[in-house]
Amino acid sequence: MENDILIIGSNGYVSAIQTSDGCELWRTKLREGFFGGSGGCDVSVLIEGDKIFAGCAGRIYALRTSDGKILWDNDLKGMGYNQVALAKEGTSIQFITRIEGTGSSSSNS
Template structure:
């Protein structure tokens, strides 16, 4: 497993998100998301998001685990586009991102 997510390239294809090493193209992990086709992937400097067939997922960039899922009820299915203001913050380090994810998980567990 790469220590730094900057070593990874995230690819959306055929209802899956695949993380591959930028250096050699080897697969690190693969996660199935809803749908049967196009998957839009967004890394915004803090989170990894995937959307397909009208549903949105937040994935853990280190292992592909689904952190949350929104079915976007009532909006139907189709190609989803995403944008985030966080994309402007390119200097976020992996350690900062990992710490933020731990805080969010602890906060969610505390309810």
């Protein structure tokens, strides 16, 4: 994988961005569908050589780094449909979670 490429995962997509100018090189939409779909979900990514591993909505994928083609996927049967954390020896993926609220205030009467 080239050093000037940034791989991102967001909203059910994996994308390659050129760091020198921000130009998107490719974008891959992960599988969609009822139960096990990936639209709108957080995506974790892990790069190893010529493969990108992506976790999303209870599924894992292997993509080719050069063009984002999905090489294989696994639905992790029986493990649910939540976020997928990825780790390899010496490397781990962690999530930053945003919590949106209604913002209530309290007052004493």
